[in-house]
Amino acid sequence: MSRDEASDLEARISSLVALSEVPSGTRMEIVLGRRPNRTVPRPLESLEFRARFDMRMEVARVDGGLAVTPVSIAVDETPLRIRGRVGQSLYQSARAAGAPPRAIQEYLRALGTQLSVAGDVRGDDSFDLIIEHRRAETGEVEIGQLLYAGLVQSNREVQLLKWSAGGPAQWFEASGVGRQTGEMMMPVNGRQTSPFGYRVHPILGYRRLHTGIDFGAPYGAPIRAAASGTIDFAGRNRGYGNFVRINHGSGMQTAYGHMSRIAVGHGARVAQGEVIGYVGSTGMSTGPHLHYELMRNGQRINPRSVTFIQQAQLSGEELRRFRSTLARLRDVRPGAAMARREERGERRERSAANVRRERTRG
Template sequence: ARPLEQMKLRARFDLAVTLTRAGKGFTMTEQPIAIDRTPLRLQGLAGSSLYRSARAAGAPAKVVETYMKALASRMSVGREVKRADSFDLIIERERAATGETRLGRLLYAGLDRGGRKVQLARLPGEDDGDWYDVNGQTQKRGAMGMPVAGRITSSFGKRMHPVLGFMRMHKGLDIGAPRGTPIHAIMDGVVQFAGRSGGYGNFVKLAHGGGIASGYGHMSRFVVRSGARVKQGQVIGYVGSTGMSTGPHLHWEVWKNGATVNPRSLKLSSVAVLSGAKLRAFRHAVQQLMAVKPGR
């Protein structure tokens, strides 16, 4: 048997250690690894799919999902984002002197809509807090946000059913999107049902406060279970074409006090403004983020 004389290993992202035999034991020498913590800024055009364009630019899937959730607090992503709009993401990044890189949280969510900008950031140190605009205000107003990034292919009301071939009440909205596009909960709630449901295919139903419930059909798969609590914007499943469907899309229904209603008819509103020390810290953090140059 040959005794171990020396061993080198990576103890942490920012630390390497060397163990060297010294008599009957070992001594340990630490070698700190320099880390560059300059954030990563990615920019580009939304194109035909904002989600896919941001992913193609180099943003991790979870970061893009967080980005879409942030935008959804201010606008209807599926209906209002145009091909010529440009995205702007700033992501936490660590680069080791030894060459490794790892990405972390989304720090800034921006969208330029032809001069009308959405610019959102969180309070320093708050990983799951609200998104504020650059003036320190958070608000959720107007029509209920869309649960998926896509385009409406069939509205609420009577229509000719694409499979059955006769006039029938369409109790929700159909939103066309590529297979696998993330589907988000429109509000905080509890999962009432998650499973196979006839023509709806893979279906999830959420119960929200105030007598409001929402349903999501034709999923390729769902990632929540009955009885689980979900937060607004949380991914609950992915677009598919299960059940009575002619192609990948989401069938989205909303109920108020047990009766189906047009999702576009529901209004949500909440506003909060930072002040004092929190506002000063927020503005300082935003100023530092805006100084980050785009590029890898």
């Protein structure tokens, strides 16, 4: 086709769909017409391609000109819900149930913000994933991001919904509590009871440097990794009692003391927010609390010198919409997207059978 006609066609198609949205490798069906001689390009008779997941573009020559027609493709956006029993391996059980690897990895990261996946998940627990899922009437499928991460245990139920509250999407608990970004997250949900600096030691009775921050919290409250890293100590450490230290690289370490129970082992990789232990009063302690330290190149520094991630609490209309979305997702039946696919397939088969019967009668 001529350059002028090609340029005009590109402009007309661009007015209907952004060409940058058309995936590379998209198949195009092109029909060229006859030309009067070899000195002129062949005229375009028709062009058809998938412009978007929900749109097909058709170009046809009509009365000497090119008509551009966008054709909508019906898309079923029912999310895909996958549930099952953890068994011997959470990852393998979720894969066997049909969950994509990327969704499972995201699920494990989300779950790690609430508990220790390695230490707290049991074989008789039940996993629950809800994933973006789009199926076109032409049969193609798009799998998107994880929308919901759930875990049912004998004594608790984890419900996490990915939500954007005016910023990047993050995981929120069913109560509407999430996290805002920062350098490090608060290791425990509690109040500061003793700051970094010199003080009179509550047990020894004399003045000395308090090398961390104390957070008062209930016995057994989860303690989370302030940042991602590798466990380089997990065990008993004199006055610190049950103690965990994490190496975050670049000379940074964090330490957590007086735990009632440690949930990780030496050498384990942990993600920011993953549960590493539980509040206790082991070692030289007057009651349940977390002693938290931050070290740079081996030197203990004030943990308040870095920006903590703060908890975000949804409220008002935002909380109402959040709860409505959570309820809608939790109403999705497991495998509903697959069931709809089979139902549409049966309808197509019945329609084809009816056509065959009509032809037979004729």
